[in-house]
Amino acid sequence: MKTLFNKPLTNKKTLPTSTAGSLPKPAWLAEPETLWSPWKLQGNELTEGKHDALRLSLQDQQHAGIDIVSDGEQTRQHFVTTFIEHLNGVDFEKRKTVKIRDRYEASVPTVVGPVSRQKSVFVEDAKFLRQQTKQPIKWALPGPMTMIDTLYDDHYKSREKLAWEFAKILNQEAKELEAAGVDIIQFDEPAFNVFFDEVNEWGIACLEKAIEGLKCETAVHICYGYGIKANTDWKKTLGSEWRQYEEAFPKLKKSNIDIISLECHNSHVPMELLELIRGKKVMVGAIDVATDTIETPEEVANTLRKALKFVDADKLYPCTNCGMAPLSRKVATAKLNALSAGAEIIRRELSASS
Template identity: 75%
Template sequence: MNKLLPTTSAGSLPKPSWLAQPETLWSPWKLEGEELTEAKRDALRLALADQRAEGIDIVSDGEQTRQHFVTTFIENLNGVDFENRKVVRIRDRYDASVPVVVDDVSRKGPVFVADAEVLRASTDAPIKWALPGPMTMIDTLYDDRYGSREELAWVFAEILNQEAKELAAAGVNIIQFDEPAFNVFFDDVKNWGVAALERAAEGLSCETAVHICYGYGIEANNNWKKTLGSEWRQYEETFPKLRQSSIDIISLECHNSRVPVDLLELVRGKKLMVGAIDVASTDVETPEEVAATLRKALQFVDAENLWPSTNCGMAPLPRHVARAKLGALSAGAEIVRNEFSS
C-alpha cells in the first residue's frame, strides 16, 4: 500500500437486519440454505460499499459471512462436536457454551475462499481477510481429545495455514489472525503462542497481520477492563516477542484506552494498525480526535508504517454509528496526511 496512512477496519461491521438481529453479537441467521448464502454475499457487498463510501482504503468483508469470528471457522472442521457442548471460561472473563473436540481435527475443505473470491471480484482496493489465531481457537473450545493446549494449537496452525494459502491465492492482500488471547495467557504466548501463529502464517504470498485487542464493547469485557488499573500494560508482555516474529503487521487498541502509547516503541519497525476508533461506545469520534490519537502514535511509529484503524470489530453497534465512525477515521487520517504534505 503506497498511500500514506492507509485506513482499514480491525474486524467486523454490523449486519443488516434482514440477515441477523442488529446490535447483537453472534446473532442467529434469519435465512437458510441458498437464500442465506446469497444474503451473506449481498451483505458482504453492502459492507464493502459502506467502507468505500466512507473512504476506507484497505477493505474487508466486514465478517458478514460468519456468525462468530472463531466458531464459524471451527464449524467447517472434522473432529468437533457442536451438539454436545460444554461450558468453559473464555479468556478468564466469562463462561460460554462451546463445541467439544472429540477426535482428530482436520479441515473438510475451504471455509472462506469462495466468499473472498466474491470480495476480490467486487473491488480493485487491497483486501484484508481475518482468521482466528491458533491460541484464540483453543480458548473457544473444550478439548476432549488432545489434552494439551499447545498440541491442539499446532494442529490448528497447520489447518489455518492451509486456509490462508488458498485465501492468498484467491487475491487476498493481507491475512489477519485474531489473537485476543494474547492479552491474557502471557506465558503461553512466549513459550509457543507466537511460534504457532508464525506456523499459521508460514509461506504466504501476501502480508500477514495479528490483531490483539481488549475485546468488543460487551459487559464481560468492560467489567474486565475495570480490573486492569490505570494503565493497561498487557502489550508490554507480547510486543517484544512479536517484534522478532515474521508477522508483518500488528493491530492494536489505542483510542480511549489506557494503553500507554509509548509501548508502541516495543514494535518499532513493524507496520502498525493503530486503533483510533473506540468500538465500546456509540459516541462518534470527531476527525480531530482521531487525528490526535494518530499524532500520539507517530511519536513511536514511522509514518510509512502507520495504518489508522478501529480498536476492534463493530458488530454490536448500530449500522449508522459504525459507518459514521469509519468516516471519522478517514477524515482524521486525512488531517494528519495533509500535515505531512504541507
C-alpha cells in the same frame, strides 16, 4: 517485495485506513447489535443474503473512504466459531461451559477427535469480495490460541498440541486465501492479551506456523475485545495503565508477522509501548468500539499524532480498536467516516511538513 494487489507497498497511500474486522449486519440478515445472532434466512436465500450483505458492507467502507477493505465478516456468525464449524473433530452438540479468556463463561463445543479441514472455509467468499473491488482487501482468521480458548478439549488434553494442529489448518486456509487475491491475512488473537506465558512459550511460534510460506502481508490483531459488558467490566479491573501488550511485543517484534493491530483510542494503553515494536507496521486503533459516541476527526487525528511518536508514518495504518458487529450500522458508518477524516488531517500535516 510484497505487494498490495500487485502494487509495490512503497507506492501505497500514506496512512491507509482499515477496519479491525466485523461490521454490523443488516437487520434482514441477522439480529442487529447482537453477537452470535442466528440467521434470518435459510438455504439459497441465506447464501444470496450473505453476499448482498457483503456488497453493502463493502459499499459502506468505500463511501467512508476506507482504503484497505474487508468483507465485514458478513458471511459468519462469529469470528472464531464459524471457522471451527467447518472442521472435523469438533462436536457442536457435545457442549461444555468454560471460561473464555479468563473473563466470562460460555457454552462451547468439544474437541472429540483429531481436528482437520476437509475443504476451504472462506475462500469462495474471498473470491466474491475480490471480484467486487480493485482495492487492497484484508481477510481475518481466528488465531490458534484464541481458537483453543473457545473450545473444550476432550481429545488432545493439551492446549499447545491443539494450537499446533489449528496452526497447520490455518496455514492451509491462508494459502488458499492468498491465491484467491487477498492482500493482507489477519489473525485475531485477543488471547495474546491474557495468557502471557503461553504466548511467549509457543503462541507466537504457532502463529508463525500459520503464516508459513505466505507471500502476502500478514497481521495479528490483539485487542481488549468487543464492546460487550463482559469485556468492559474486565477493563475496569485493569487499573489506570494497561500494559498487557508489553508481555508479547518483544517477541512479536522478532517474528515474521508484518503488521500488529492494536487498541489505542480511549484505552489506558501507554502509547510509548509502541516503541517496543518500532520497525513493524502497526494498525493503530483510533476508533472506540465500546461506545456509540462518534469520534470527531480531530480526536482520531490526535490518537494518530501520539502514535506517530513511536511508529514511522510509512508504517502506520489507522484502524478501529476491534470489530464493530455489536454496534448499529448508523453508528459504525459514522465512525468509519471519522476514521477517514482523521487520517486525512494527518496526511495533510505530514505533507505540509515534508
